[in-house]
Amino acid sequence: MIDQEERVIQINIEDEMKSAYIDYSMSVIVSRALPDVRDGFKPVHRRILFGMYELGNTPDKPHKKSARIVGEVLGKYHPHGDSSVYNAMVRLAQDWSMRYPLVDGQGNMGSIDGDSPAAMRYTEARLNKLAEEMLRDIDKDTVDFQLNFDDTLNEPTVLPTRIPNLLINGSAGIAVGMATNIAPHNLTECINGIIAYIDNRDIDVKGLMQYIKAPDFPTGGYIYGYQGVEEAFETGRGRIVIRGKAEIETGKTHDQIIITEIPYMVNKAELIKHIADLVTEKKIEGISNINDESDRQGMRIVIDIKRDANANVVLNKLFKLTALQSSFNVNNIALVKGRPQMLNLKDMIEQFVEHRHEVVIRRTKFDLKKAEERAHILEGLIIASDNIDEVIAIIRSSGNPQEAIQRLVDRFQLSDIQARAIVEMRLRQLTGLEQDKLHAEYEEVKKQIEYLKEILSNEDLCMKVIKDELIEIREKYGDERRSEIIYSSEELNPEDFYADDQMIITISHMGYIKRTPLTEFRTQNRGGVGSKGSETRDEDFVEFIYPATNHNYMLFFTQKGKCYWLRVYEIPEGTRTSKGRAIQNLLNIDPDDAVTAFVRVPALDDEAYINSHYLLFCTKRGIVKKTLLEAYSRPRQNGVNAITLNEGDEVISVRLTDGNKDVILANRNGRAIRFHESGVRPMGRTAAGVKGMTLDNDGEDCIIGMICMDPDSETTILVVSEQGYGKRTHLNDEDGEPVYRITQRGGKGIKTLNVTNKTGKLVAIKSVTDKNDLMIINKSGIAIRVKISDIRIMGRATQGVRLINLDKRNDDIASVCKVNSEDLEDNEINELNDDEDTENINESKE
Numbered sequence: 001m002i003d004q005e006e007r008v009i010q011i012n013i014e015d016e017m018k019s020a021y022i023d024y025s026m027s028v029i030v031s032r033a034l035p036d037v038r039d040g041f042k043p044v045h046r047r048i049l050f051g052m053y054e055l056g057n058t059p060d061k062p063h064k065k066s067a068r069i070v071g072e073v074l075g076k077y078h079p080h081g082d083s084s085v086y087n088a089m090v091r092l093a094q095d096w097s098m099r100y101p102l103v104d105g106q107g108n109m110g111s112i113d114g115d116s117p118a119a120m121r122y123t124e125a126r127l128n129k130l131a132e133e134m135l136r137d138i139d140k141d142t143v144d145f146q147l148n149f150d151d152t153l154n155e156p157t158v159l160p161t162r163i164p165n166l167l168i169n170g171s172a173g174i175a176v177g178m179a180t181n182i183a184p185h186n187l188t189e190c191i192n193g194i195i196a197y198i199d200n201r202d203i204d205v206k207g208l209m210q211y212i213k214a215p216d217f218p219t220g221g222y223i224y225g226y227q228g229v230e231e232a233f234e235t236g237r238g239r240i241v242i243r244g245k246a247e248i249e250t251g252k253t254h255d256q257i258i259i260t261e262i263p264y265m266v267n268k269a270e271l272i273k274h275i276a277d278l279v280t281e282k283k284i285e286g287i288s289n290i291n292d293e294s295d296r297q298g299m300r301i302v303i304d305i306k307r308d309a310n311a312n313v314v315l316n317k318l319f320k321l322t323a324l325q326s327s328f329n330v331n332n333i334a335l336v337k338g339r340p341q342m343l344n345l346k347d348m349i350e351q352f353v354e355h356r357h358e359v360v361i362r363r364t365k366f367d368l369k370k371a372e373e374r375a376h377i378l379e380g381l382i383i384a385s386d387n388i389d390e391v392i393a394i395i396r397s398s399g400n401p402q403e404a405i406q407r408l409v410d411r412f413q414l415s416d417i418q419a420r421a422i423v424e425m426r427l428r429q430l431t432g433l434e435q436d437k438l439h440a441e442y443e444e445v446k447k448q449i450e451y452l453k454e455i456l457s458n459e460d461l462c463m464k465v466i467k468d469e470l471i472e473i474r475e476k477y478g479d480e481r482r483s484e485i486i487y488s489s490e491e492l493n494p495e496d497f498y499a500d501d502q503m504i505i506t507i508s509h510m511g512y513i514k515r516t517p518l519t520e521f522r523t524q525n526r527g528g529v530g531s532k533g534s535e536t537r538d539e540d541f542v543e544f545i546y547p548a549t550n551h552n553y554m555l556f557f558t559q560k561g562k563c564y565w566l567r568v569y570e571i572p573e574g575t576r577t578s579k580g581r582a583i584q585n586l587l588n589i590d591p592d593d594a595v596t597a598f599v600r601v602p603a604l605d606d607e608a609y610i611n612s613h614y615l616l617f618c619t620k621r622g623i624v625k626k627t628l629l630e631a632y633s634r635p636r637q638n639g640v641n642a643i644t645l646n647e648g649d650e651v652i653s654v655r656l657t658d659g660n661k662d663v664i665l666a667n668r669n670g671r672a673i674r675f676h677e678s679g680v681r682p683m684g685r686t687a688a689g690v691k692g693m694t695l696d697n698d699g700e701d702c703i704i705g706m707i708c709m710d711p712d713s714e715t716t717i718l719v720v721s722e723q724g725y726g727k728r729t730h731l732n733d734e735d736g737e738p739v740y741r742i743t744q745r746g747g748k749g750i751k752t753l754n755v756t757n758k759t760g761k762l763v764a765i766k767s768v769t770d771k772n773d774l775m776i777i778n779k780s781g782i783a784i785r786v787k788i789s790d791i792r793i794m795g796r797a798t799q800g801v802r803l804i805n806l807d808k809r810n811d812d813i814a815s816v817c818k819v820n821s822e823d824l825e826d827n828e829i830n831e832l833n834d835d836e837d838t839e840n841i842n843e844s845k846e
Helices: 013-033 043-054 066-076 082-093 129-135 165-169 187-199 227-235 268-280 311-321 345-386 388-397 401-412 416-423 432-457 459-477 518-522 826-834
Strands: 103-106 124-127 145-147 154-156 171-174 179-182 222-224 237-243 245-250 255-261 287-292 301-305 325-331 333-336 339-342 484-486 502-508 512-517 542-549 553-558 562-567 595-601 614-619 623-628 651-657 662-667 671-676 703-709 716-721 725-730 762-768 772-778 783-787 813-820
Touching: 013 043, 013 171, 043 066, 043 082, 043 124, 043 129, 043 154, 066 082, 066 124, 082 103, 124 129, 129 459, 165 187, 165 345, 179 333, 187 345, 187 459, 227 237, 227 325, 227 345, 245 311, 255 311, 268 287, 268 301, 301 311, 311 325, 333 345, 345 388, 345 401, 345 416, 345 432, 345 459, 388 401, 401 416, 432 459, 502 518, 512 518, 542 595, 553 651, 595 651, 614 703, 651 703, 662 762, 703 762, 716 772, 716 813, 762 772, 762 813
Parallel strands: 222 484
Antiparallel strands: 103 124, 145 154, 171 179, 179 325, 222 237, 237 325, 245 255, 255 301, 287 301, 333 339, 502 512, 502 542, 553 562, 553 595, 614 623, 614 651, 662 671, 662 703, 716 725, 716 762, 772 783, 772 813
16 A cells, blocks of 8 residues: 555645646636637637537527527537626627627617626527628638537637638737737728738738728727827737717707717716716816717717806816726737737738638638539549440349449449449439530539639639638628727817916915916905915915916926926816815825925927026025926926935925026025026936035034025015014115125025024025015914015114014924015016015924
């Protein structure tokens, strides 16, 4: 007896899992998920069609119960779940799923609204005429057969299809480690393209695209933009944008959007529900009602537009926010000789033609063999009819059929088959008419043999046969395109949604942003621009106000040195009194990062503008960097690195300049340095910058702010200390001499505030005018608003005056912000264009 230990085979679990998973994945790839390039079918579809054919479930016979068909396929060829077979069969019957359905279904076969088909016991089906073309000649040894799952029956490994099914119906499937998504195309176009390929094997994909314009989806719609189509045809991969067909109808009281076609694979009911949800959530304004009026005549979704809304803007928003505009990601992977392969348009046509060539050659050999066998028999029958009296005498005098056959063979040198045919000949064939028919049939068979042999020996004739059969298919089943192509529109242009209206952007101290139409401010006489009436939090207030138009850009810079973009129309619209949305929620910012600066730019596609303006960065450790705006003119969803920072450093300010500004940096210890920005050479986007100011080595010093001013600016410089002292100073004195002398960058700077124990360290530097107010926030959370005009102008090195009385309990200033006076006149809004104070300082005592 074998020892217990000897019966256990030790194997490495890693190797076993690897080999088992590879076997499984190959099984999924080859036997389930990917279509064969020749007939465009996965095994389940091939077995359904073959099972129905074997069942005699053809177009010329009545429908059969679906359960009968499913049982046939399950029991004979496809040992899987009945629902998988039934669902696959149902899909072959759905005219919104298949560009050319192959099954003629009767009963509830589901709907474009995503309704399930009725149970298989209720529905009926049969092959349709196009499916017959896929099975034609299958009994002529045109394709290889293999044993079924229990080795009792044979099933085809591929169908001898006359139609390029992979192209016209496409395919979709997810295997292991790969997936396929092949778009459907128009039959007429595909056959024209295949014929062009047969006529000229060197034709390239561009040449084929003269015939096969683009995919053709069963649900119609528009193919919006051609670049994705070209990529898909050239490489086998591409993103094709599909739009539903919608028209705006102008009514007496209001407009309506009528949708008559939707993108391929979009569920109509879910689309309508999604639109309704967006209206409820107020993400789409201007829709008063939506109604599905589809019937057996066709699709019709009616969307009522409110009287005061613009139907074009609503339609564009539907394209952007719903599946009314979808993309079809082409990924042409199919099995070529049992191996998955990425195929472009020419590859698929080449493989189909090669398959048809093999089918025609095998069919011709089969027909030739049958014709030669018939000719052989006819030769014998003709010999018999020429010697009929003698033949009859031999047969009558023979004791049994076998003897008669043998005597005929010996007498006329016939073969056994010929002699057997003569013995089995009917008496009516002895008439003169029948004998003439015999000779005519023989001549016909001889011609057929000659023709068949020529097909086998002449490649051009073989290709002509393939072409003629394709033309016959085209004449029978060809139809017009359903999907129209819009060549010019590459991508949805978001600017179509929004008129380039004047907006006011407001950003609060706590980072809430909104845009409000300028018209809303102009309805008031006074006081509408500031934070008056805004629903900000108690400790929040409007800090920045920018006039802009909807198509302008806002650039946001974070303390970690990243740059993000928003078009003004992407900033949520709010009323004059709403608080807006947190900037953090609008951008893909890391959780531990924060926006510290923003810049408004009119346009990023104006070459002259972006090549004549710069972004000037300043960091906490005194580094400055100047880069052409052009380097930041290509927006990306996830932002870009705007500056390379040293460890422990962070961006505190970014300014847009024209190259002619004076730069002033101030440090915590009360000094400031002024230099012309020409002293900072332009650098690349990811450069680290150069030293702008040398900090003290006390371990606490840092830059607290940067301002950029015209060299002869009348604007004053305000500095504030953490104990509440501050003062204003002119940039230049009355004689035009600089109060802050211009030096080279990188120096230690000169005194801007006499820092003492009483004043505390410097916390802010601002460029201000009498029209501004100052908002001071203490660490205890108290906010105090001071009029700038109340702060007198003093000398550069003075201590300043007390701006606020801080609480005796060790309270400090946490943040200082410049805001616009609430009594700003409406006609002064445009003056804000010149105000580029874009920093958000939030310094605390270290």
